[in-house]
Amino acid sequence: MTTDTLDLQDMQAAAERACELMRVLANPDRLLICCQLSQQEMCVGELEASLGIVQPTLSQQLTVLRNADLVATRREGKNIFYQLTSTSALAVMNTLFQQFCTTPTTRSKK
Template sequence: MRKKSSPIDLSVMQASAEKACALLKVLANPDRLLLMCQLSQGELCVSDLEEQLGIRQPTLSQQLGVLRDNALVETRREGKSIFYSVASKEAIAVMTVLYDQFCAQ
């Protein structure tokens, strides 16, 4: 929460709430959340993601497409391989909080 100083403009708060909700909706899918967790550790190609997470290729492609369409990941092609990495600093911040709350020992 914010310190009490000047009030936040309601239109700014509404726009921010819409952006936050959009991000949370994308992350609210277990496969996409796992993909973002794995990609937060560094760039990976599709075959590595499939092997590490056990998500089958059709589902993996569909969920990576959703992440790409929402600008949470970006791609890089190297020959026939496509590499994915996290493109959203907001998503990384949310992933850090989720990790601290649910995964850290």
């Protein structure tokens, strides 16, 4: 921790932003999507094939991620590509990967 202290209003604003990020990530489908997009940009068809999330659900969850400004899109022909652009979300995904997705021998034991 740093020696800088936040005043109460700044702490409350930071807590609100953190809670909003965690609320968006607290859905298994959205978490899987962010995990994939933390590794590389992908189009909807690639996400559907790799995650097994059916199109209507996938589109709905991508909309939530777009509305929360966690992902950005680009169009190439008929394909829409998504990438994780939120540095906060990427930091959370990296931590979650380290804590839950590595083998027990490489993970620190608590």
